[in-house]
Amino acid sequence: MNLTVFGATGGIGQEIVRQALSAGHKVTAVVRDPARLTVTGPALEVVRADLTDPEQVRPAVAGRDAVLSGLGARSRKDAGVTTRLTRTVLAAMEAAHVRRLLLVSAGPVGPAPENDGFLDRTARGLVSAILKDVYADLRETEAELARSYTDWTSVRPPRLQDKPLTGTYRTVVGGFPRGGRFIARADVAHAMLTMTEDPKTVRQGVGVAY
Template structure:
């Protein structure tokens, strides 16, 4: 497949690029600073842009099969960036007629597991309060996707870890894995690539966790 990856220098985005290249895909990595992209490969094209306007991004998505995004706030001070930058991506995709899009959100933005225990429910409440601005930004990003013409999938992980890919995790379409507290960034990337061709995940939020 021909893929475009936004947020390619972030933890999840970099893993998407690496794993996609290993799988034989052609990858366009959209970055603000190419020097921060440590991944290399013969099938890799690096596209430099700060996502200020959809028109400038259109060449990066034109003719692609799937667009994947790891865009999002890295701290509370960056709250608002996910929705704003995703609007640019959506504008470019809709202008080019590219439909398949997968993005990263967060577990607390989606529905809680029906069997969630007191400890998990309490932890979810504390985290949601501490990161309320970040989660509000992700909620607005998800609303933008729902209003778009794309075949979107929102991937909602819990706390992220810097560990190697395992390919072993749980996913719940329209919900979240009960008791899921952690997942490696590499496995979030693995899940997103696996979902890219899965019609059951189109226009759905998908919880993913160990």
């Protein structure tokens, strides 16, 4: 496949790029600072772009089979950035007639797992209160997806870890894995690449966790 990755210098974004190249895909990595991208390869094109102008982004998505986004707030003070940048990506995709989009959201943005235990409900509520502005941003991002013409998938992980790829995790389309508290960034990237060609995940939120 011919893929474009936004947020390619982030923890999940770099994993998407690395794993996609290893799988034989062509990858366009859209970044603000190319020096922060540590992944290299002959099938990698690095594009420096300001994500405030859809016309500047349009060439980076035109003709691609899918777009994957690891864009997101790095802290609570960045709340709002995900929606703003995603609007640019959506506008560029619409102009280029590219439909498939997968992006990283968060577990608490979607529905709680069925028969969720007390400790998990309590932890979920606490985290949601602390990061309420970040999650409000992600909910608005998902609302933008729902209003768009794209074949989107919102991937919703719990707490992220910097651990090696396992390739073993649970996914729930339209829900969240019961008792799922952690997942490695590498496995989120793996899940996103796996879902790229999965029609069951189109226009769905998908919970992913160990």
